[in-house]
Amino acid sequence: MLPSAAFSKLSAIADSTAHCVRSWSLTIGNPLKYPSSRFTAGVHQTHNRFCSTSEAAAEEENKERNPKDRSVKIPVETSIRYLKSRAYQSTYGTEPVWVPYVRNFKGQWAPPKTRKTCIRKDRLVTNNPCPICRDEYLVLHETNVDLLKQFISPHSGDVLDTSKTNLCRRQFDNLMIAVLRARDQGLLTYDVPFRHYEYEHYRPKSERHAAFVVVGGGIAGVSCAEALAVLRPEANVILVSASPLIKAATNVQPLTKYLVQFDVEEQAASELTRRCPTVRVLHDAAVSMRPDGPDGGVLVTASGRRVSYGRLCVCAGARPKPTLTDHPLVLTVRDTESVRALQARVAGARRVLVVGNGGIATELVHKVRAVEVVWVVRHDHISAAFVDAGAAEFLLPAAEEAQAEPAADGADPPKPLLKRMRYTEAPAAAGEAPEGLVGAALGPDWHARWELRGTEAARPLRIEYGCEVARLLPGDDQWPLRAELTNGQVLGADLVVSATGVVPNVEAFTAGNPALRLADDGGILVDEQMRTAVAGVYAAGDVCSAGWAQAKHWFQMRLWTQARQMGTYAGRCMAAHAVGEELLQDFCFEMFSHVTRFFDHKVVLLGLHSGQKLDDGDWEVLLRAVKGKEYVKLVLQHGRVQGAVLVGDTDLEETFENLILDQVDVSHLGDDLLHPHVDIEDYFD
Numbered sequence: 001m002l003p004s005a006a007f008s009k010l011s012a013i014a015d016s017t018a019h020c021v022r023s024w025s026l027t028i029g030n031p032l033k034y035p036s037s038r039f040t041a042g043v044h045q046t047h048n049r050f051c052s053t054s055e056a057a058a059e060e061e062n063k064e065r066n067p068k069d070r071s072v073k074i075p076v077e078t079s080i081r082y083l084k085s086r087a088y089q090s091t092y093g094t095e096p097v098w099v100p101y102v103r104n105f106k107g108q109w110a111p112p113k114t115r116k117t118c119i120r121k122d123r124l125v126t127n128n129p130c131p132i133c134r135d136e137y138l139v140l141h142e143t144n145v146d147l148l149k150q151f152i153s154p155h156s157g158d159v160l161d162t163s164k165t166n167l168c169r170r171q172f173d174n175l176m177i178a179v180l181r182a183r184d185q186g187l188l189t190y191d192v193p194f195r196h197y198e199y200e201h202y203r204p205k206s207e208r209h210a211a212f213v214v215v216g217g218g219i220a221g222v223s224c225a226e227a228l229a230v231l232r233p234e235a236n237v238i239l240v241s242a243s244p245l246i247k248a249a250t251n252v253q254p255l256t257k258y259l260v261q262f263d264v265e266e267q268a269a270s271e272l273t274r275r276c277p278t279v280r281v282l283h284d285a286a287v288s289m290r291p292d293g294p295d296g297g298v299l300v301t302a303s304g305r306r307v308s309y310g311r312l313c314v315c316a317g318a319r320p321k322p323t324l325t326d327h328p329l330v331l332t333v334r335d336t337e338s339v340r341a342l343q344a345r346v347a348g349a350r351r352v353l354v355v356g357n358g359g360i361a362t363e364l365v366h367k368v369r370a371v372e373v374v375w376v377v378r379h380d381h382i383s384a385a386f387v388d389a390g391a392a393e394f395l396l397p398a399a400e401e402a403q404a405e406p407a408a409d410g411a412d413p414p415k416p417l418l419k420r421m422r423y424t425e426a427p428a429a430a431g432e433a434p435e436g437l438v439g440a441a442l443g444p445d446w447h448a449r450w451e452l453r454g455t456e457a458a459r460p461l462r463i464e465y466g467c468e469v470a471r472l473l474p475g476d477d478q479w480p481l482r483a484e485l486t487n488g489q490v491l492g493a494d495l496v497v498s499a500t501g502v503v504p505n506v507e508a509f510t511a512g513n514p515a516l517r518l519a520d521d522g523g524i525l526v527d528e529q530m531r532t533a534v535a536g537v538y539a540a541g542d543v544c545s546a547g548w549a550q551a552k553h554w555f556q557m558r559l560w561t562q563a564r565q566m567g568t569y570a571g572r573c574m575a576a577h578a579v580g581e582e583l584l585q586d587f588c589f590e591m592f593s594h595v596t597r598f599f600d601h602k603v604v605l606l607g608l609h610s611g612q613k614l615d616d617g618d619w620e621v622l623l624r625a626v627k628g629k630e631y632v633k634l635v636l637q638h639g640r641v642q643g644a645v646l647v648g649d650t651d652l653e654e655t656f657e658n659l660i661l662d663q664v665d666v667s668h669l670g671d672d673l674l675h676p677h678v679d680i681e682d683y684f685d
């Protein structure tokens with residue numbers, strides 16, 4: 001006797017589809033194992049197929065058929081009707097056919113791939129066929145849209161993976177073909193994926209356009225491009241870089257709220273594009289600027305390209321000041337190429353004259369070994385561009401020690417480059433790479449990556465104070481070059497290194513643009529939003545001069561830290577102005593802060609550390625120094641700290657940063673402010 005449920009299903013199939021169901025016998029088993037044979041939910045059909053009367057004639061209807069037999073192909077029209085039948089409904093309900101399927105596998109995790117096929121030689125070869133193979137009435141065909149839709153994600157429109165639907169791989173291939181055909185024939189609707197067209201590709205190569213163009217692959221330019229890529233991800237950015245390598249700030253570590261320490265890494269342009277996909281790097285140099293182009297302005301490059309822009313940021317940096325006459329034995333240090341040239345020259349030198357008293361000279365004197373170094377400084381102490389006479393006194397022994405240090409194995413052969421950070425110099429396409437272009441300046445730790453060693457025995461450092469090079473004289477029997485100093489001495493040398501400061505690279509932008517205003521130091525004047533006097537043109541880094549009303553404790557110095565701050569801030573301003581917004585000036589311009597290393601000592605400069613901007617005689621200095629260990633100098637005015645120089649690992653930067661910013665009256669502490677036994681960090685906590 002058949003259960004009543006089985007009867008009702010049988011009649012449902014017969015009623016709804018006019019399909020024939022012949023003879024029946026009760027069977028017990030998994031109702032989802034072979035769905036086509038259990039339209040009757042547990043009733044095994046002797047000829048248990050779901051078929052139309054017309055097709056039935058073609059079949060040997062009364063023959064006993066094995067449920068694993070798949071020799072008879074079900075027409076797709078039958079399958080379409082089947083999906084609408086009550087038989088189907090009662091088997092699957094409203095769920096997709098793959099939902100109730102349970103895959104068999106050993107162990108905890110299912111293998112990533114499903115089986116190749118469930119049917120071989122028209123027979124199911126497994127006891128647990130995949131959701132399509134197990135039900136012969138499910139026919140994958142482009143017209144069987146209701147079935148295909150069950151395998152398409154409603155969220156992404158993609159065909160669901162076999163890891164979800166558990167289809168065997170043959171059925172999955174059939175499914176993909178059916179879906180593609182259905183979409184092709186318009187039977188299956190789908191959303192056309194959004195294509196971001198790079199319209200630049202349709203322009204002639206000699207003409208480019210970007211909403212934002214940044215000139216300069218140094219730290220200011222790269223920081224600016226990065227900020228734009230983050231803030232305006234929908235806009236294209238072109239970075240025009242004369243050097244094939246760009247400079248990126250890495251390992252950025254905030255030491256305090258204002259002091260940030262970072263490395264500068266030379267990277268291939270592709271690395272920047274990988275990080276910021278909207279930024280494209282053009283290896284070229286800007287030669288002129290026309291701010292009145294059709295889309296904003298036009299930048300013309302050395303290779304003749306015209307790059308039109310909506311907004312332009314000039315981060316062209318600066319180049320060494322040409323203090324001494326042009327001479328093949330007078331070198332300057334600015335970019336990687338110049339250090340390489342210096343390295344080669346030092347290798348064969350006996351005496352090197354270093355002229356200048358700033359950052360580069362200080363670092364060079366420390367770095368050049370196994371050759372006699374004569375340091376010509378026009379002040380009465382070393383490193384005057386950065387530190388005061390007291391700090392210089394503190395640093396001097398370290399400078400002299402370094403020079404007196406013998407070569408590692410007597411006369412070491414000059415070592416080549418110690419390490420270069422991922423240098424990949426892409427060969428420039430013909431006509432693309434302008435020859436002899438100046439690359440971006442070196443990073444703050446450039447000297448750590450280069451070995452500058454001669455072949456001489458170690459010599460004590462010789463410093464000529466209070467003088468300059470008056471003129472260069474031709475060489476004699478002993479020296480290829482001689483320099484006459486302003487103190488009357490004439491010194492022979494193999495090489496002169498001139499490190500007397502930098503001049504901003506403005507020429508390409510000033511030519512034909514009388515509106516562009518320059519400061520007294522030759523930099524492009526910018527306002528508090530990094531805008532130049534020319535509409536749509538911004539400037540940042542060494543090329544610009546801060547033309548805004550500066551905060552009391554901030555002043556400009558052409559430093560890596562400021563290049564990064566200005567570049568990022570210029571990018572933020574450009575992004576904001578492009579959508580009609582104004583920004584409040586970044587807080588980093590409230591107080592001067594710089595951290596560097598001189599002669600292996602950490603040097604922190606805060607606020608008005610050398611009494612800059614303070615009236616003469618109206619300020620006092622408080623000092624604490626422990627030879628070889630630390631040097632702390634405070635600049636005070638009316639009992640309030642205005643600036644600080646911290647040499648060595650003092651751990652006082654945060655305390656003094658706060659004292660400068662908050663302008664706390666510390667006069668009641670008197671000299672105890674720097675008393676070694678007073679924990680002022682704790683006192684002001």
Ligand SMILES: NC(=O)C1=CN([C@@H]2O[C@H](COP(=O)(O)OP(=O)(O)OC[C@H]3O[C@@H](n4cnc5c(N)ncnc54)[C@H](OP(=O)(O)O)[C@@H]3O)[C@@H](O)[C@H]2O)C=CC1
Nearest residue numbers: 323356357358359360361378385468499500501502558596
């Ligand atoms: N660790 C760091 O932070 C470093 C920063 N830099 C930066 O890189 C840039 C280039 O460095 P650098 O070239 O050392 O420039 P700097 O501006 O640091 O120093 C230039 C020095 O040269 C002196 N000078 C100028 N003209 C002459 C002259 N005719 N004869 C003799 N001395 C002269 C200057 O004296 P005066 O002050 O009297 O004009 C000053 O002391 C600078 O912007 C610098 O700040 C470089 C290296 C390290």
